[in-house]
Amino acid sequence: MADLLSLEEAVARLVHDGDTVALEGFTHLIPVAAGQEIIRQGRRGLTLVRMTPDIVYDQLIGAGCASKLIFSWGGNPGVGSLHRFRDAVQHDWPVPLEIEEHSHAGMANRYVAGASGLPFAVLRGYTGTDLPAQTDTIKPITCPFTGEQLTAVPALNPDVTIIHAQRADHAGNVQIWGITGVQKEAVLAAKRSLVTVEEIVDVLEPRPGAIVLPAWVVTAVAEVPGGASPSYAAGYYERDNDAYQAWDRIGRDRGEFTKWLNDLMAVTA
């Protein structure tokens, strides 16, 4: 049974300074509102984990919440660069950001290992690239059966994983459909989990292609309609492509970003 909480209370209870935090959602169902609540509550020293740190992490990084980023693709999808991420890596602004860089295949497998209770995952990956020389969490391994050279990556077990889903019921069972990305693995790999949802319903009617996360693997559920915007929630609202374009202008300039941040801090969840 998951606790049904407000977003403010859920973040206060589950996300602590210095935690390793994964916010997942692959283009679809990105938990943007939860990310902004973390900013509002002024968390510091977070290790942020995410395959595609798009604008939600650009905001957290620009706000100075993160000291480390574990990721595989840091861009503004379809638009260009993440300027706050770039500013942090290139100029330590507003604080230095350590990076641990992988490929998508590596990150996905790290979550799978975490969800599986294994110390590492094996894949055929990174061969010939310059990534293993820069990232300590990529190591060669020999198959004990065939002798083939493969790659090992350690499990990811975040202190807390946060995702956004379409629905939950009152017990906290969570239903997700459409592109489900790596969310199931990220929740199962984590010590604690928070799911923000579009709505809490009496009965979870079956949907084609939906996955259900049972309430007993979810720590808390918060009802946050629109909580994935400007990304989208299939069945609820479309991706706000204009907002992604607009972020390019805001994120590009420290002054513009600071104005945006001040506006965010002035609003309560």
Place this chain on the structure above:
Amino acid sequence: MNEYSVNEYTADEMMSVAAARALGDGMSCFVGIGLPSKAANLARRSHAPNLTLIYESGCIGAKPSRLPLSIGDGELAETADSVISVPEVFNYWLQPGRIDVGFLGAAQLDRFGNINTTVIGSDYRDPKVRLPGAGGAPEIAASCRQVFVVLRQNTRAFVEKVDFVTSFGHGTGKGDRERLGLPGQGPTLVVTDLGLLRPDPETAEFTLTELHPGVELDQVVAATGWKLKVAEDLKVTPAPTEQELTLLRDLEKASV
């Protein structure tokens, strides 16, 4: 429909059309966002209606009516034959070598088709420009049966040596992929706004094999950061047909 002149098209349009033509009907194609996605969607609307588009968000057999802005747009999932999780995309579909073509972009490319999308500058820890990074590309470049690369040709992109090998092409030449045990053939075609390059069968060095109509050889040489080799039987790409241009422009219009 016929608001454009047949004879007038841009270098970018020629690039998209040439890239689309490289995709055969019935192939499966792992599609990166941007230029690769545009070309793959054009191919599916023109000569390759049975092209299977695979997006790393988990959409297999996506049939979008307009160009997606991201690899996870809602329409990709709604029109897909199957929507699967991201670990499944990489582990069950890409890694075993099921996919015919990986279609990639690049910030930097060298003469052996090695790709950089990570950093510009020689110091990874203190880069001149931090780029988005690898995404799915390293394993796409390793495991698809072949890889097509599409990018605009200039000396910033076509460099003697990439600052960072994000995705492995042919390394330092023929035989490197076999030595590393990489299953796919690697990059077999580079499509630019000026022409087409293919690896030399002996050395795996990318060699200019086709010029786009109206492009001078000197122009391509000047836009290449290494001493460009030119095929003996250098050909000229057929210009885009009226139908190709109409389909491409409709696709671009629908995406705005």
